[in-house]
Structure formats: C-alpha cells, structure tokens
Amino acid sequence: EAQVTQNPRYLITVTGKKLTVTCSQNMNHEYMSWYRQDPGLGLRQIYYSMNVEVTDKGDVPEGYKVSRKEKRNFPLILESPSPNQTSLYFCASSSMTEIWDGYTFGSGTRLTVV
C-alpha cells in the first residue's frame, strides 16, 4: 500500500531533550516536506526537500533540522525542543512529474513539550 509513515504518533518530552520524528515513504517520491498544524493557523511548512541531499527552509524552520540522505526518508530533528514546538506534525510526499496528484500525508505526530 502506498503510504507515508511517521513515527511516533504521540510523543511527550521535556524541554531541551533532543528528539527525532521519522518519516518514510514507499512511493519513490522526489519531494518530501514537514508541516506543523496549530489551531487557527493551519498547516505551516517547516522544511522541504526536492530530492536526495537537497533541502530548503519553509516558513517556520527555526528550531528544526532535517536531512535527506535517502530518497525514502526525511527525518525531522528538534535539537532542543521548547514548549512553543508543541504541535501536530505532518510529513508529506509527492512526485514531481507533470502528472501530479497532490501530496500524500502521514497520519501525524502529536508532540507535547513540557
């Protein structure tokens, strides 16, 4: 089944403790992206990657890091999480060909930083 898999689904952590949220897709998509979703603000793009070893900042990159060493994986790293990073996070992927059918999203990771 074509899908984007995020782990973990839920995570509670303490301020300053480094964490990684994993994202993997099995569709051979070139493009991958991370979003956070907060009430009333909608989805805001954190980072995106148009292919292996190519990453770029979205609208809210501060406090986050990403890497794209393999096509299928795009982990999101919070080096020193803070309470304002408490949010619902989504990873998404898509093909970059002309026949484009939108993004496939993961099921989300609900992160709480205390």
Place this chain on the structure above:
Amino acid sequence: SQKIEQNSEALNIQEGKTATLTCNYTNYSPAYLQWYRQDPGRGPVFLLLIRENEKEKRKERLKVTFDTTLKQSLFHITASQPADSATYLCALDGYTGGFKTIFGAGTRLFVKA
C-alpha cells in the same frame, strides 16, 4: 506576505444540498491550487488539483473553479452527505525562490441528515 483566507466559520448545510467553500489569496501567483479533506486528528487527504491555466475541474460530486483575476477558488460538493462532514483545506503551490506550498486554515463543513 502571501496569504490564504478560508472562511473560519463552520458551514452547516442540509443533506442533499450543494456545499460551496471559498478560498481567497493575496500576494501570490500560484502555479497550482489544491483542495484537501481533513478529518479530526488525521492527515489531510488530497481531493483535487487545478492548474493556473484551468478554469474548472470536476471529480464525481466535486467541482473546483479557479479565477486568477479574482484570486479565488470555489470548491463545490453537490448532493452532500453526512459523510462529507470534515474540514476542507485549500493549498497553493508556486515557485517563489523554491517550490513552496502554503495552506489555508480550513473550513469546517457539517452536513446534517
């Protein structure tokens, strides 16, 4: 800065009627406009995409229009059903120094039986 506006108020309609949701944008020249459905606690699901040179697109009971002069898209669900109740997100894609996607905050739709 680029901005997308969707009606923040929920839309309540009766089963069988047509639901119409609006997406307005400013300071952007999108190459594509997309609509997604999102259920509580779940990831958005892609519904339809329309390109800047297209005026209208249909898929089953769904119809999207795209007016680049008005900077507006309308999303219609005909013969609506209670199962259509969800939040609907509008998203714009374009090349502005990198391929970026911006999403609206969504409009919640309730279809009453």
